[in-house]
Amino acid sequence: MDARERAEELLADLELGWLGDDDERTLDELLVQTGLDRAHFAQSAAAVTLASRMPLLELPSALRSQLVAAGQRSVARVTSLRPRQAWLDSAAIGWYAAAAMLLLAVGAWWPGLEGMVGPVTPAALTELVPPAMERERLLASGTELFRWEWAPTDDPAASGLSGDVVWSAALQAGFMRFQGLEANDPAAMRYQLWVFDAERDERYPVDGGVFDVPAGASEVVVPIRPVLPVGEAVAFAVSVELPGGAVVSTRERIVALAAAQG
Amino acid sequence: MTDGLMQRIAMGDSRAVEQVIDQYGALVFTIARRFTRNPADAEDAVQEIFTDVWRSAHRFDPAAGTEKVFVTTIARRRLIDRLRRLPNRIQTESSDGLDEHGFHTSDRAAEVGVDAARAAEVLATLRPEQRRVMELGLLHGLSHGDIVAVTGMPLGTVKTFMRRGLIEVRRRLGVTDGGSVD
Numbered sequence: 400m401d402a403r404e405r406a407e408e409l410l411a412d413l414e415l416g417w418l419g420d421d422d423e424r425t426l427d428e429l430l431v432q433t434g435l436d437r438a439h440f441a442q443s444a445a446a447v448t449l450a451s452r453m454p455l456l457e458l459p460s461a462l463r464s465q466l467v468a469a470g471q472r473s474v475a476r477v478t479s480l481r482p483r484q485a486w487l488d489s490a491a492i493g494w495y496a497a498a499a500m501l502l503l504a505v506g507a508w509w510p511g512l513e514g515m516v517g518p519v520t521p522a523a524l525t526e527l528v529p530p531a532m533e534r535e536r537l538l539a540s541g542t543e544l545f546r547w548e549w550a551p552t553d554d555p556a557a558s559g560l561s562g563d564v565v566w567s568a569a570l571q572a573g574f575m576r577f578q579g580l581e582a583n584d585p586a587a588m589r590y591q592l593w594v595f596d597a598e599r600d601e602r603y604p605v606d607g608g609v610f611d612v613p614a615g616a617s618e619v620v621v622p623i624r625p626v627l628p629v630g631e632a633v634a635f636a637v638s639v640e641l642p643g644g645a646v647v648s649t650r651e652r653i654v655a656l657a658a659a660q661g
Numbered sequence: 662m663t664d665g666l667m668q669r670i671a672m673g674d675s676r677a678v679e680q681v682i683d684q685y686g687a688l689v690f691t692i693a694r695r696f697t698r699n700p701a702d703a704e705d706a707v708q709e710i711f712t713d714v715w716r717s718a719h720r721f722d723p724a725a726g727t728e729k730v731f732v733t734t735i736a737r738r739r740l741i742d743r744l745r746r747l748p749n750r751i752q753t754e755s756s757d758g759l760d761e762h763g764f765h766t767s768d769r770a771a772e773v774g775v776d777a778a779r780a781a782e783v784l785a786t787l788r789p790e791q792r793r794v795m796e797l798g799l800l801h802g803l804s805h806g807d808i809v810a811v812t813g814m815p816l817g818t819v820k821t822f823m824r825r826g827l828i829e830v831r832r833r834l835g836v837t838d839g840g841s842v843d
Binding site: 404407408411412414415416417434435436438439440441442443444445446447448449450451452453454455456457458459462463465466467469470471473474475624626627628 | 670673674675677678679681682686687688690691692694695700704705707708709711712715716725726729730733734737738741742744745763764765769773774776777778779780781784795796798799800802804805820823824826827828830831834836838
């Protein structure tokens with residue numbers, strides 16, 4: 400089996416959820432070697448799914464209502480957090496020059512961007528805005544915000560930890576800021592945010608996403624991206640999880656908590 | 662008329678939200694039920710999927726496929742991620758409970774969309790046992806071990822059937838290595 404065949408076998412495994420952690424590393428190497436990309440079979444798998452004769456189920460009406468409400472909040476949030484996009488879309492003349500200059504300027508002071516400057520697209524540029532800048536933009540937006548300080552636990556990763564959480568219920572978005580949180584090796588463990596919602600069972604906080612703390616960073620700002628709508632956030636917790644994250648935290652290692660007072 | 666829904670979502674048109682849900686909600690819910698253990702899991706998964714759809718709408722490229730394929734791709738990715746995070750993936754040793762709906766003929770699949778019709782054309786040319794492998798993996802979310810247990814085929818055959826089947830569908834869809842469609 401040559402490199403392309405092996406890569407395609409692993410890419411098929413990827414579409415089926417059959418890929419193990421070791422296979423992930425092999426696949427990454429093969430993708431570099433073959434020039435294939437991870438979405439190689441995505442469209443094919445979707446087309447096969449759509450060719451199925453399985454009868455469509457009716458969407459439960461309560462679920463539909465939740466989806467509409469959450470969708471309308473989310474669409475408003477996405478747009479408000481991407482004001483740059485509208486400006487870029489309307490400024491066709493000189494866009495590429497402006498984008499290239501901005502990338503170079505950001506790359507000059509953001510070490511993580513070294514070597515990443517390549518073809519510029521509107522989507523890529525939007526994603527390269529540093530979270531710290533987005534956080535400042537949110538703070539200056541006049542949106543009603545909740546802001547809580549992190550309280551470190553006894554976990555060794557949190558010794559010397561400080562920082563805060565900024566959260567907008569209306570936008571369903573926010574940012575965590577950390578100083579002194581221990582750097583992690585993403586291959587060994589990752590940090591994961593959990594959002595406790597007064598409108599949900601407290602045993603099942605909403606997954607706020609996984610994140611990493613790079614070595615040598617004096618401050619880290621992480622966007623909060625809950626996978627489900629949060630009705631009334633009452634606390635945020637950061638746990639230590641295995642590299643893939645967790646659906647339900649074991650809460651064996653909680654490193655930081657931020658809770659509403661009173 | 663559904664063309665342009667993703668562009669409208671990306672531009673912040675909240676009126677398009679209901680249209681997207683009416684257009685694709687049943688499809689996403691149906692796929693989610695196949696990949697989850699119970700209706701509650703499926704409902705959570707559907708909420709995750711649509712959260713991803715709103716966030717990803719600006720990435721939709723009409724030149725690379727239809728909105729239906731775009732939404733289905735997001736749904737599959739989310740559901741696969743959920744499956745991988747389960748401590749014990751659904752385990753099946755028999756085909757009991759695995760409805761065998763099979764695939765449309767290409768003319769019936771054309772009602773669903775051009776991509777489905779092209780996939781159906783390819784699937785119709787495959788041997789029944791290869792079609793079954795693709796159905797169990799892609800529609801029911803079974804692990805390769807489960808497919809081996811259900812079909813009695815060797816693991817190598819299961820993987821080869823899947824890889825070759827996807828290659829044929831990809832070729833028929835005209836997807837190039839850059840990801841665009843010829």
